[in-house]
Amino acid sequence: MTNSKMKVYLLLRTHNRPNEFRSCIESISKQTIRPEIIIISDDENDTYIKKVTLPHQVFHPKYKKPRWWIRHHNPFNDYFNQAISIVPDNNYVIYLDDDDRLLSKDWVQIILEKNVDVLIGRFKMGEDHKYKLIGVQIKRGEIGTGCFSIRSEIAKQYKWPKKRGGDYIYIKKITDNYQPVFTDHIIGSVQKNLNKSWRK
Numbered sequence: 420m421t422n423s424k425m426k427v428y429l430l431l432r433t434h435n436r437p438n439e440f441r442s443c444i445e446s447i448s449k450q451t452i453r454p455e456i457i458i459i460s461d462d463e464n465d466t467y468i469k470k471v472t473l474p475h476q477v478f479h480p481k482y483k484k485p486r487w488w489i490r491h492h493n494p495f496n497d498y499f500n501q502a503i504s505i506v507p508d509n510n511y512v513i514y515l516d517d518d519d520r521l522l523s524k525d526w527v528q529i530i531l532e533k534n535v536d537v538l539i540g541r542f543k544m545g546e547d548h549k550y551k552l553i554g555v556q557i558k559r560g561e562i563g564t565g566c567f568s569i570r571s572e573i574a575k576q577y578k579w580p581k582k583r584g585g586d587y588i589y590i591k592k593i594t595d596n597y598q599p600v601f602t603d604h605i606i607g608s609v610q611k612n613l614n615k616s617w618r619k
Contacts (some may be wrong), residue, residue, distance in 0.1 A: 423532075423584070425510050425511060425531060426454070426455050426510045426511070427452070427454040427455065427456040427510065427511045427512075427513060427527045427530050427531065427568070428454060428455045428456075428457060428506045428510055428511065428512050428513070428571065429447065429455065429456050429457065429458065429501070429512075429513050429514075429515060430457050430502050430506075430512060430513070430515070431443065431447075431456060431457045431459065431460060431500055431514075431515045431538065432460075432498060432499075432514075432515070432516050432517060432599065433458060433459070433460050433462075433465060433468070433516075433517035434460065434461065434465070434491070434517070435462050435465060436437075436515060436517045436518060437465075437467035437563075437610075438613075439517045439518040439610050440467060440468075440521055441467070441516040442609070442610055443515060443516075443517050443518070443519060443521075444471055444569075445514075445518050445520075446520035446521040446522070446607075447473065447475075447496065447521060448473055448509050449521070449524045449525070450521065450524055450526065450527045450528075451524055451525050451528050451529040452528045452531065453473065453474075453490075453527070454513065454527050455460050455476075455504065455510075456471075456473060456475035456476070456534075457475070457476045457477075457478050457502055457506070458475055458477050458478065458479060459478045459498045459499075459502050459614075460478075460479065460520075461479065461480050461498065464499050467611050468517050473493075476505070476607065478498075478501070478502045480501050481499045484501065490549055496579035496580060496582075496585035496586070496589075497579060497580060497581050498572075499579045500513065500578050500579050502529075503571070503574055503575055504575075506571045506575075507571065508572040509570075509571070509572065509598065510570070510571045510574075511530050511531070511569065511570060511571060512568065512569050512570075512574045513526070513527075513530070513565075513567070514548065514564045514565060514567075515564065515565050515566045515607070516565070518562060518609060518610050519564070519607055519608070519610065520607060520608060520609075520610055521566045521606065521607050522543070522605055522606060522607055522608050523540070523604050523605065523606045526540065526604070526606045528588035528605070529602065529606075530568045531546070531567060531569065533600060533602070534596045535598050535600045536569070536572075536573055536599075537567060537568070537569050537590075537593060537594060537598070537599040537600065538567065538568040538569075538571050538596070538599070538600050538602060538604070539554050539562070539566050539567045539568075539571070539590075539599050539600070539601050539605070540554055540566055540567070540568075540601075540602045540604045540605070541553070541554040541555060541559075541565045541566070541603065541605045541606065542554045542565050542605070542608060543605055543607070543608035543609070544565055544608070544609055545608075545609045545611055546609060548579075552605065553566060553602050554566035554567070554601075554606075555601070557587075557591055557594050557599070558587070558588060559584055559587045560587075561587075562586065562587055563586050564586045564588055565606070565607040566590075567590055567599075569593065571595060573593060574593075577592050577593055578591060597616070602610060
């Protein structure tokens with residue numbers, strides 16, 4: 420039985436990738452229970468966001484990182500620190516980048532049914548990584564942004580680091596204090612190989 424009083428807020432980062440973004444949104448639309456979508460964009464050219472028909476909010480960060488940083492680093496983790504402020508307490512938060520997609524149509528439903536502080540699912544990498552499944556342990560290179568769900572009030576207690584490996588560092592700090600629950604569900608995947616966004 421799902422917790423009808425709680426919602427799942429999805430923080431979705433995008434930057435000048437309309438095709439990947441469109442595919443990501445399409446995967447979200449197939450969820451049996453729709454999340455509350457918050458699209459994080461710092462690019463005035465991201466006009467493709469206006470085509471999204473699913474109910475959503477758009478969050479514009481207070482400052483912009485240089486384009487070279489965004490294109491060559493694990494994308495702008497600090498924007499999550501800003502966007503989390505508009506998520507109400509006593510809900511859940513999940514994270515996606517625009518070149519990810521949800522595979523399990525029941526991911527939001529599973530989060531509400533499990534009703535735990537930290538829930539970690541499996542995430543499928545691309546061909547360059549031999550379709551490796553991450554999210555099976557808390558270890559650098561074994562967990563990523565799209566693997567986990569966190570209670571919103573817990574997420575607000577921790578900051579995403581402004582460097583590579585920020586997703587691992589972020590979840591490691593949280594799970595040092597909150598016991599995670601792992602699920603065997605493959606909840607998401609990359610859409611294509613991510614080159615510099617992921618280390619081989």
